[in-house]
Amino acid sequence: MKRQFSPRLLLRNGQLMAGLIIFMTVLVVAIGADYLAPKAFDEMDIPNKLQPPGESGVMGTDQYGRDLLSRVIYGSRIALRVGLIVVVIESVLGVTLGLVAGYYGGWADRLISFLTDMTWALPPIVLALAIVTALGPSLNNVVIAIALVSWAGYARLIRSKTQSLKNMPFVEAARALGESDTAIMFRYILPNTFSLIIVLATLSLPTAILSTTSLSFLGLGSQPPAPDWGVILNEGISLIFNAPWISIFPGLAIVFTALGFNLLGEGLRDILDPRMKV
Amino acid sequence: MNLPDTQSPVVRGISDLSGPLLSVRNLTTSFVTSRGKVRAVTDVSFDVDRGEVFALVGESGCGKSTTALSVMRLVPPPGVVDAGEILLDGRDLLALDRDSIAKVRGKQVAMIFQNPLVALTPVYRAGAQIEEAIVLDEIPRAEAWRLAVQVMGDVKISDHEERALSYPHELSGGMRQRVMTGMMISRSPKLLIADEPTTALDVTIQAQILDLLLDLRERNRMALLIITHDLGVVAEIADRVAVMYAGRIVEQAGVVELYEEPLHPYTQLLMRALPRLGKGQGRLETIAGSVPSLVDMPPGCPFHPRCPMAKPICSTQEPTARRLPSGRMVACHLVED
Numbered sequence: 373m374k375r376q377f378s379p380r381l382l383l384r385n386g387q388l389m390a391g392l393i394i395f396m397t398v399l400v401v402a403i404g405a406d407y408l409a410p411k412a413f414d415e416m417d418i419p420n421k422l423q424p425p426g427e428s429g430v431m432g433t434d435q436y437g438r439d440l441l442s443r444v445i446y447g448s449r450i451a452l453r454v455g456l457i458v459v460v461i462e463s464v465l466g467v468t469l470g471l472v473a474g475y476y477g478g479w480a481d482r483l484i485s486f487l488t489d490m491t492w493a494l495p496p497i498v499l500a501l502a503i504v505t506a507l508g509p510s511l512n513n514v515v516i517a518i519a520l521v522s523w524a525g526y527a528r529l530i531r532s533k534t535q536s537l538k539n540m541p542f543v544e545a546a547r548a549l550g551e552s553d554t555a556i557m558f559r560y561i562l563p564n565t566f567s568l569i570i571v572l573a574t575l576s577l578p579t580a581i582l583s584t585t586s587l588s589f590l591g592l593g594s595q596p597p598a599p600d601w602g603v604i605l606n607e608g609i610s611l612i613f614n615a616p617w618i619s620i621f622p623g624l625a626i627v628f629t630a631l632g633f634n635l636l637g638e639g640l641r642d643i644l645d646p647r648m649k650v
Numbered sequence: 651m652n653l654p655d656t657q658s659p660v661v662r663g664i665s666d667l668s669g670p671l672l673s674v675r676n677l678t679t680s681f682v683t684s685r686g687k688v689r690a691v692t693d694v695s696f697d698v699d700r701g702e703v704f705a706l707v708g709e710s711g712c713g714k715s716t717t718a719l720s721v722m723r724l725v726p727p728p729g730v731v732d733a734g735e736i737l738l739d740g741r742d743l744l745a746l747d748r749d750s751i752a753k754v755r756g757k758q759v760a761m762i763f764q765n766p767l768v769a770l771t772p773v774y775r776a777g778a779q780i781e782e783a784i785v786l787d788e789i790p791r792a793e794a795w796r797l798a799v800q801v802m803g804d805v806k807i808s809d810h811e812e813r814a815l816s817y818p819h820e821l822s823g824g825m826r827q828r829v830m831t832g833m834m835i836s837r838s839p840k841l842l843i844a845d846e847p848t849t850a851l852d853v854t855i856q857a858q859i860l861d862l863l864l865d866l867r868e869r870n871r872m873a874l875l876i877i878t879h880d881l882g883v884v885a886e887i888a889d890r891v892a893v894m895y896a897g898r899i900v901e902q903a904g905v906v907e908l909y910e911e912p913l914h915p916y917t918q919l920l921m922r923a924l925p926r927l928g929k930g931q932g933r934l935e936t937i938a939g940s941v942p943s944l945v946d947m948p949p950g951c952p953f954h955p956r957c958p959m960a961k962p963i964c965s966t967q968e969p970t971a972r973r974l975p976s977g978r979m980v981a982c983h984l985v986e987d
Contacts, residue, residue: 539726541769548722548763549783549833550756552749559782563773 388639394632402448409442413599422615432617434607440618443599444625450600451581451629454515458580459573461519466526467569471557473527474534484527491524497586504592511584511600514593518583526572530565537561567644575637578630585626601626669740670697671873672721672759672841677734679713679720688944690716690729692897695971698841703867703874705884705905707920708894709941714877717894718843721875722761723751738841756786760834761843765850766827770818776829777802777814783836798836804869805832806862824855831862838870845877860887881924885909893917896942896952899971902979913980915957951983959984 401408410429417437425432431440473484491499496518503517537543538561546560587593588602596603601622608618679691691713698704706714719725721736723743736743738758743751763769770779780798785791802810805828818826827847834842844863848856864887867874878884884891884905892902893914901914912918919937939956942948948955954964963983971981 541763541765542771544724545761545763545769545830545833546771546782547724547752548755548761550752550754550786550837551782552752560771564771566773 385639385642387635388643391632391634391636391639394628395636398448398452398629398632401445402452405445405449409439409445411439411442413443413446414438414597415442422611424615425617431621432615434604434615434618435611438597440604440621443604444601444621446599447601447604447622447625448629450511450594450598451585451626454511454584455577455581457515458518458522458584459577461515462523462576462580463526463569463573465519466523467530467562467565469523470527470530471534471562474531475538475553475557475561477535481531485531488524488527488531491521492528494521496521497583500583500587501590501592504587509592509595511588511594511598514584514587517587518580522576522579522583525576526569529568529572533565533568534561537564571637571641571644574633574640577637578633581633582626582630669737671700671702671739672698672875673735673737674717674721675735675737677717677720677736678732679716679725679729680732682728682730683945685945689732689947690897690944691720694734694894694897694899696892696899696902698873698875700840701867701871701873703864703876703887703889705876705878705888705891706894707878707881707884707891709879711941711944712894713897714894715845716897718761718845718875718877721843722755722759724761756783756834756837756839758839759841759843760837760839761845762827762830762834762847764846766830767823767850769830770826772818774817775814776816776818776821776825779818779829780814780833780836783833787837798832801832801836802829804866805829805835806858807832823851824858827851827855827859828862831859831866835866835870835872839872841873841875842867843875843877846879847876848880848883849878856883857886863887881920893920896947897944898952898981899979900953900981902971904978907976907978913974913978913985914953914982915959915984916953919958951981 415438417433419437420428420433421435421437423429423433429439429441431444434440469484473481499521500517503520504513507513507516543556543560546556584593585600585602588600589606591606594600594603604622605619608615612619675695677691677694678689680687680689694717706717708714716725716729720731725731731744743754746754777795777798780801781794784794784797799811799814802814807813807825807828821829847863848859851859860883863874876888888905891905891908892899893916895916901917908917912921922935923937925934937956942952950965950967951969954960957964961983969981969983971979973979
């Protein structure tokens with residue numbers, strides 16, 4: 373019997389609570405950036421450049437005198453938005469392919485599994501680098517590239533879950549009822565995999581954020597003056613010995629966000645499906 | 651329940667309303683295994699008339715479920731229907747393509763399964779599962795929900811308006827069987843196949859479900875094809891019976907005739923193995939030996955190794971099903987015309 377979802381269970385799970393708090397914090401910061409940031413993210417103030425954290429701002433200023441706190445705050449918008457878009461694209465892609473492979477089997481399964489293994493075998497960042505180089509540097513292309521290299525995990529998981537679900541009597545009953553294959557896949561099997569998808573999506577969000585920030589750091593994603601955490605890190609790297617705060621704060625923001633989503637994902641997994649291994 | 655008739659032209663087709671509703675002719679279904687082709691159903695023929703309750707009886711593994719699944723065209727791989735015809739209103743279901751057969755399922759023939767505990771999707775409310783069936787007839791959602799709740803009442807679920815909102819795990823086994831029955835009758839099929847509908851339920855619930863099926867048959871004027879190993883169930887609800895052994899129908903008769911005078915030695919032994927009250931005859935009789943393995947069929951009559959009356963001919967020549975002057979069918983060398 374499935375465990376009931378109750379608020380008490382939620383509170384007892386420390387991991388989940390910590391993750392939830394961090395997630396809410398990042399969300400509130402991203403939504404309320406206009407009210408929370410002391411200045412605009414691109415407002416230059418050359419006389420006050422390279423000020424350490426203190427009077428001129430909680431996180432100091434960069435080489436153009438821009439307030440670092442404001443840049444990091446606005447950066448959360450980019451990180452969350454990009455992370456969510458990547459997760460939506462990769463999960464739709466991976467789940468659909470996994471359903472088709474698991475449900476139909478045969479040559480469709482062999483083809484999809486081959487693609488999955490290929491994608492899985494290649495190092496994701498290198499593959500993404502290749503794709504972005506081919507498409508040209510821009511944040512949109514980075515999103516496409518990351519999504520294209522990271523759907524394989526969803527496809528594998530959903531494929532095996534579909535293989536076991538498609539032999540369940542309720543699927544046979546749906547067939548006896550005259551449901552089409554498409555209806556059986558999307559109305560009967562898919563809803564039974566939602567808990568898996570939620571957990572996997574939460575766990576792959578930090579990876580998506582890390583990957584996109586990495587590509588932005590390498591200059592292939594967001595372009596300056598966008599307050600992308602990767603871009604800020606990159607700007608600070610040449611001044612790491614003189615003004616380390618420029619790199620440290622966006623770095624901390626990335627770690628904080630990634631940590632939060634990992635905790636949230638693992639907490640959700642414990643509640644929704646304790647036996648699942650992702 | 652009066653649903654508007656939205657049968658597609660494909661399904662309406664040419665129908666022959668004079669003959670039997672379902673006519674299974676020389677059906678042979680086998681499974682392809684590493685040890686070769688295994689015949690689960692061999693040369694099975696029977697008719698189900700409109701509004702009739704027809705029972706297929708036999709031990710586990712005798713091919714009765716495979717016969718039912720063949721009619722639904724739902725034999726799981728590696729099973730294949732090798733030969734035969736399955737005529738529903740004169741149309742051969744075996745000749746239909748994937749889309750056309752999907753239109754026949756649920757609308758013309760529906761099937762309820764053995765284990766109601768896992769036959770409902772855990773993620774939808776009971777009413778929504780019936781609604782899913784009803785919207786297949788292109789009825790708008792809101793109307794379909796209203797009809798679904800009504801169907802829950804038709805299958806005699808108490809507090810059905812409330813229960814429609816329950817999830818399957820909140821319902822008892824009997825209630826889940828009623829919900830599944832509701833799903834299957836919601837599109838008013840002409841034939842409902844029930845594969846061991848009561849096996850997973852306790853005895854009091856069994857009787858209720860059987861009553862419900864008979865009641866629904868009357869109300870929806872549908873025929874019932876009951877698959878069971880339980881001769882008690884057969885006696886209670888069937889009009890006609892076919893007894894299966896090792897993938898073959900060995901005897902077919904009206905239920906009263908069969909119980910009063912079983913002709914095939916296997917049927918006779920089955921009847922003697924039934925517990926009877928008040929006779930004080932001690933231990934129940936059993937049939938010696940066991941069902942032959944489908945991969946290793948004895949030559950001749952498949953029952954001869956266990957048959958107390960076997961003659962030399964039985965081990966060399968397989969008896970064919972014959973119609974006796976009385977109209978009954980039997981496949982045995984020993985039965986005189």
